[in-house]
Amino acid sequence: MSINEQDILKALSYVDDPDLHKDIVTLGMVKDLKVDGTHISFAVELTTPACPMKDQIEHACRVAIRKMVSETAEVDIQMTARVTSMRQDNEALMPGVKNIIAVCSGKGGVGKSTVSVNLALGLARTGAKVGIMDADIYGPSIPIMLNVKGQRPKVKQEDGKQMMIPVEQHGIKILSIGFLVEDTQAVVWRGPMVSSALRQFAGDTLWGDLDYLIIDLPPGTGDVHLTMVQTMPVTGAVVVTTPQEVALADARKAASMFNMANINVPILGVVENMSWFSPPELPDNRYYLFGKDGGAQLAKELNVPVLAQLPIVESIRTGGDEGKPSVLDAHSAVAEAWETLVFNTARQVAIRNNEKQPTEVVKITTT
Numbered sequence: 001m002s003i004n005e006q007d008i009l010k011a012l013s014y015v016d017d018p019d020l021h022k023d024i025v026t027l028g029m030v031k032d033l034k035v036d037g038t039h040i041s042f043a044v045e046l047t048t049p050a051c052p053m054k055d056q057i058e059h060a061c062r063v064a065i066r067k068m069v070s071e072t073a074e075v076d077i078q079m080t081a082r083v084t085s086m087r088q089d090n091e092a093l094m095p096g097v098k099n100i101i102a103v104c105s106g107k108g109g110v111g112k113s114t115v116s117v118n119l120a121l122g123l124a125r126t127g128a129k130v131g132i133m134d135a136d137i138y139g140p141s142i143p144i145m146l147n148v149k150g151q152r153p154k155v156k157q158e159d160g161k162q163m164m165i166p167v168e169q170h171g172i173k174i175l176s177i178g179f180l181v182e183d184t185q186a187v188v189w190r191g192p193m194v195s196s197a198l199r200q201f202a203g204d205t206l207w208g209d210l211d212y213l214i215i216d217l218p219p220g221t222g223d224v225h226l227t228m229v230q231t232m233p234v235t236g237a238v239v240v241t242t243p244q245e246v247a248l249a250d251a252r253k254a255a256s257m258f259n260m261a262n263i264n265v266p267i268l269g270v271v272e273n274m275s276w277f278s279p280p281e282l283p284d285n286r287y288y289l290f291g292k293d294g295g296a297q298l299a300k301e302l303n304v305p306v307l308a309q310l311p312i313v314e315s316i317r318t319g320g321d322e323g324k325p326s327v328l329d330a331h332s333a334v335a336e337a338w339e340t341l342v343f344n345t346a347r348q349v350a351i352r353n354n355e356k357q358p359t360e361v362v363k364i365t366t367t
């Protein structure tokens, strides 16, 4: 009996993407289907290279073909990825950037920059193209965390305009307020200067093609946040908090800004940082220094998932201070927690792009 393409597509239409709740044929994920005698080959194009269900989906495809088409056919499946985007093709600002992820918190020192850097590098390790924009005027810490302190973005003339070229390190593109000013200067920057720097980061920078651009925000809600939502269509926000009540109270306020009707940036989820401490000599003991499950509580209130719980680990701090972020060490005690953060964030972006309307840039009219 000869095998035809229609039978294969029919069989594959029983394979669902577990997150998008539709089958992979309807979702247009099956590509390059070829049948040559008893040899079947095709590619499955996932919505992110950071897809934890890659193996599961491949297995389901094989089972469906074996059961419904042929038990003996040789099946060659290539698992590929093309990151989805809610953006239009013709957008003027950063047209090659598919997803903009804002990392925010209520309080400083809860781990925004740590999460931003490790998330960016973790996504890049899965094969995604990633950039990071350090917009924290009060403490631009990305240059230290990525060991590019003192570097300056190069400038290139393009179409009569001076364009910045992001600094590159560990395979990701980086721009930081810290590249433009000395540490001691940063805090005295006035609102309009901050806003104009951020506009330059978005409008006058050659980011090229990126699957994910992570924005490390200052704590709270201020000029930078407002400029950001007025300048860029933010795909979603990641809220970082410790489990402690004072941090949660502030995180709630920061989250409520994104939820405001005229801003309307979806919250992708909550990262609970400093969830517990386990001494290296007693790795099974967990000490909840800042309280327990506060992140889960906030996530529940906001009706979003917990993206990850990150314990307090000395190597996270030293990795940041030494410019060798913890996620780069595949053997660290927190390797699994980083992987969870990366997978869950990429997953929430894919779900958001599938389910929700594009974010509109906020237009504020002054009278």
Ligand SMILES: Nc1ncnc2c1ncn2[C@@H]1O[C@H](COP(=O)(O)OP(=O)(O)O)[C@@H](O)[C@H]1O
Pocket: 105, 107, 108, 109, 110, 111, 112, 113, 114, 115, 141, 273, 274, 310, 311, 312, 313, 314, 316, 317, 318, 320, 321
């Ligand atoms: N899970 C963690 N374990 C140990 N140290 C951490 C952890 N998360 C953050 N830190 C450290 O705490 C400090 C503050 O983190 P940072 O990411 O700079 O916070 P924020 O950007 O919110 O101000 C940094 O020195 C960082 O290395």
Ligand SMILES: [Mg+2]
Pocket: 112, 113, 114, 136, 139, 141, 216
């Ligand atoms: Mg920071």
